[in-house]
Amino acid sequence: MYNALDWSTDNCPVGLTMEIIGERWTVVVLREVFNGIRRFDDMRTRTHVPRQVLSNRLATLVDHGILRRTPYQEPGARQRFEYRLTEKGLDLYPVLIAIRDWGDKHLTGAEGSPVEVTHRECGALVHTEVRCAAGHAVTPRDAVPRPGPGAQRRNLGRDQPA
Amino acid sequence: MYNALDWSTDNCPVGLTMEIIGERWTVVVLREVFNGIRRFDDMRTRTHVPRQVLSNRLATLVDHGILRRTPYQEPGARQRFEYRLTEKGLDLYPVLIAIRDWGDKHLTGAEGSPVEVTHRECGALVHTEVRCAAGHAVTPRDAVPRPGPGAQRRNLGRDQPA
Numbered sequence: 001m002y003n004a005l006d007w008s009t010d011n012c013p014v015g016l017t018m019e020i021i022g023e024r025w026t027v028v029v030l031r032e033v034f035n036g037i038r039r040f041d042d043m044r045t046r047t048h049v050p051r052q053v054l055s056n057r058l059a060t061l062v063d064h065g066i067l068r069r070t071p072y073q074e075p076g077a078r079q080r081f082e083y084r085l086t087e088k089g090l091d092l093y094p095v096l097i098a099i100r101d102w103g104d105k106h107l108t109g110a111e112g113s114p115v116e117v118t119h120r121e122c123g124a125l126v127h128t129e130v131r132c133a134a135g136h137a138v139t140p141r142d143a144v145p146r147p148g149p150g151a152q153r154r155n156l157g158r159d160q161p162a
Numbered sequence: 163m164y165n166a167l168d169w170s171t172d173n174c175p176v177g178l179t180m181e182i183i184g185e186r187w188t189v190v191v192l193r194e195v196f197n198g199i200r201r202f203d204d205m206r207t208r209t210h211v212p213r214q215v216l217s218n219r220l221a222t223l224v225d226h227g228i229l230r231r232t233p234y235q236e237p238g239a240r241q242r243f244e245y246r247l248t249e250k251g252l253d254l255y256p257v258l259i260a261i262r263d264w265g266d267k268h269l270t271g272a273e274g275s276p277v278e279v280t281h282r283e284c285g286a287l288v289h290t291e292v293r294c295a296a297g298h299a300v301t302p303r304d305a306v307p308r309p310g311p312g313a314q315r316r317n318l319g320r321d322q323p324a
């Protein structure tokens with residue numbers, strides 16, 4: 001029987017991911033880019049994120065290889081940058097859709113969701129599912145954790161001083 | 163053609179959700195509860211979240227109906243509380259697994275993941291998928307946004323002063 005207390009969380013992928021995207025505006029910026037909004041001023045217009053915060057969040061996402069900056073130049077203006085998702089960034093799509101699903105179900109209220117996402121090919125609505133590799137739908141109650149290849153025993157000496 | 167700039171983000175489910183869980187330690191606390199860690203001191207031992215921060219994050223999650231507090235009492239000790247997921251909280255499972263998936267792929271490194279989640283019934287590994295209601299797997303490139311029932315046109319007068 002797996003007991004989480006026996007194991008270290010130092011290399012937990014949830015903790016590591018939240019070190020990067022664990023800030024409200026970071027995910028909002030990702031939402032913008034997934035919605036086709038690539039330019040700083042357009043993000044400012046849509047999100048009202050303070051200028052310096054937006055600048056910091058974009059820099060963090062570029063530093064981690066989630067967004068890449070590409071230059072563009074409007075006639076008569078100085079060169080500026082657009083932000084696009086890398087493959088690593090595109091891999092965050094299930095996170096964004098899962099967050100959207102939960103908000104739609106629990107927070108958007110009686111008027112319903114402001115945006116629907118449809119499958120280009122068939123038009124059906126898009127959502128996330130938790131499934132196993134054999135294709136079964138999985139709820140938290142059907143899920144069993146076990147130590148993975150990178151599991152590290154918790155350092156009891158350090159964590160629980162006598 | 164949907165142009166995100168035409169639409170308000172005020173009631174966006176991603177933004178609304180991130181107002182609640184948009185903080186690194188909040189998601190780490192949820193990870194703990196999904197892993198069966200229900201008690202304050204056990205969460206402290208595993209996560210090293212500062213006491214006051216942990217206390218605040220738990221209170222926020224209880225306030226939003228994601229966790230519920232239930233009393234328990236060890237022999238000879240004063241009454242304390244355990245934290246359990248409500249149905250609303252259990253609905254965050256796809257978010258947690260999607261975050262875990264991404265961290266596993268991009269951050270845990272050569273040694274691999276510290277925890278694997280398996281399907282109780284068949285033993286296969288568990289992950290999050292983005293699918294449409296017709297069952298097709300969907301990538302960001304196959305996804306088309308459109309205004310939903312709660313869509314609100316952006317107030318151009320307010321957002322773009324002359």
